[in-house]
Amino acid sequence: MTAFLGKILGSLLRYVYDIISTVGSEPGNFSYYAMAVIVTTIIFKLMLLPINFQQTKSTRIMGEIQPKMKVIQDKYKKDPQTMQVKMQELYKEYNYNPASGCLPLLIQFPIIIAFFAVFREPAKYAFTEPGLYDKISKVFLWIPNLDNPDPFLWGLPLLAAATTYLQSKLMTPPPASGNANDPAQSTQKMMTIFLPFLIFFSAKSFPAGLALYWVLGNVFTIIQQLISNRSSIKAREE
Structure with missing residues (x-):
């Protein structure tokens, strides 16, 4: 699967490079290849935009219904069958599918792995x-x-870590009311802190082209998330 998708995405990178390399003269400090990496990453993220929007929508709905889920869980903790029925009613009310948050990730994962292989x-x-x-x-x-x-730690490795942290913060739903110590929330908070450090140390050894792709992808997702969050706030206010 990785080899098959890698050839498709590699062809996209080559196609973009061939187009860019015919326009003007190549700058001394900004190669055609670097331009091709940037443009290809943007195209790639645009291709995944519908899937990302679905994931963002699912995350937003989950944040909204978490307080109600907590009430149901506390109220029917000794009656699992009734709890399940009430949960299903809640999901139906908000038109929410619990699997909808995982499906986009499952679809994107092999594509992202293939893109990593290309770079x-x-x-x-x-x-x-x-x-x-x-x-x-x-x-x-x-x-x-x-x-x-990257020869400088303050360059792409630091940018990769910083954008990973900001993206995680923006995509993490707020804790349910009165449930700030929920184990799931604690795990999410730990991952939000741990993952940027992991990305930083990985980006130190990755080819800089791969780190550049990671930073650009994060920036794209951050902008998308900010727009989505603003739209959600505006919709709630109306």
Whole structure:
């Protein structure tokens, strides 16, 4: 599956690169390849936008019904059958499917893995002609070669960690009223703190092209989430 999707996404990267490389002259500190990575990432995120919106909607609804779920769980904790019936009624009232939050992730996961493979081995999936990938410039601002890790920790590794943290914060639903110590919320809070550190140390060793893709993807998702949050607040006010 990864190889199949990798060839498709690699073809997209190569197609974008071929178009960009015919426009004007290549800047000394901003290679055609870096431009192709940025444009391809944006196209990729736009392709996944409907799935991401569904996931965002599911997360928002879950945040709204959590207090009511807590009431049902407390009220019927000794009667599991009635609790299940009441939960189903609540889901139906809000037109919410508990599986709807997981489905987008399951769909995206193999695609994201394949995209990682493309940026980890561009010569295998995109620039397949012998020696072609070695000849092209891979400069991106302060990074001399996107094949190598960013030489500065304050560069893409820090940006990757910071955008991961902000994205996690924006996508985490608020705790249910009176339930701030809920184990699920505590786990989510721990992951919000732990994951950026994991991404930071990973980005130190990743090819900078892969870290650039991660940062751009996060920024895209953050903007999408901010727009979605504002729309939700406006809808509730109306």
